[in-house]
Amino acid sequence: MSPDAARLGVGRRLNFTRQAAIDTGVTKIEAFIGLDNAAAQAFYESVGFRTYRQTHSAVCKCWSLDGDPP
Secondary structure, three states: OOHHHOOOOHHHHHHHHHHHHHHOOOOEEEEEEEOOOHHHHHHHHHOOOEEEEEOOOEEEEEEEOOOOOO
């Protein structure tokens, strides 16, 4: 998520995306967030994504229907 997207409703749309994924049988959604984008990392954490690894440039988070990491 770009820092420029803050407060534009992107987060609300994520809930629709998550429900659409569930409705079609998808059980996990991954997000690769820039290491320096603390706002996006906090947002994804607040909607149930959990960090499962980190690279030199990104934090990798996953939301899972069953709560398990990828």
